[in-house]
Amino acid sequence: MRRVEIYTDGACSGNPGPGGWAALLRSGEHERELTGAEPDTTNNRMELTAALRALEALKRPCRVVLHTDSRYLQQGMSEWVENWKRNGWQRKRKGGKPAPVLNADLWRALDEVCARHRIEWRWVQAHAGIADNERVDKLARQSIGSAQ
Helix, strand or coil: CEEEEEEEEEECCCCCCCEEEEEEEEEEEEEEEEEEEEEEEHHHHHHHHHHHHHCCCCCEEEEEEEECCCCCHHHHHHHHHHHHHHHHCCCECCCEEEEEEECCHHHHHHHHHHHCEEEEEECCCCCCCCHHHHHHHHHHHHHHHHHH
């Protein structure tokens, strides 16, 4: 199984507002940048979209290490998604009342695409000088302009 390193980031101008996302995929000496934008979105949706589009770009099953500075994405895929599926895509609010999972469309799509791969979700500190994370951050912010 081929090994792929992926760095992703999402950005938003206002929250909600116009947003952009970016992903860097690297396997051996090969690398590819992906970017996109939406005119009215949230930062969390852009974080999820970046990971989704990166994983969808893989043409065959891979061993993936996906780096993100989004705890929401990293914890969602590593810790929360299995409970959400078991609970019919419901989460518990304070007081124990159920509520629909926010961004369920993207979480479901991510869950589906992840089934093809072996993925390790790694959280990285934002703006800490990690070159590839800084690179996708810049690309995501630049992409916002194409959404307006």
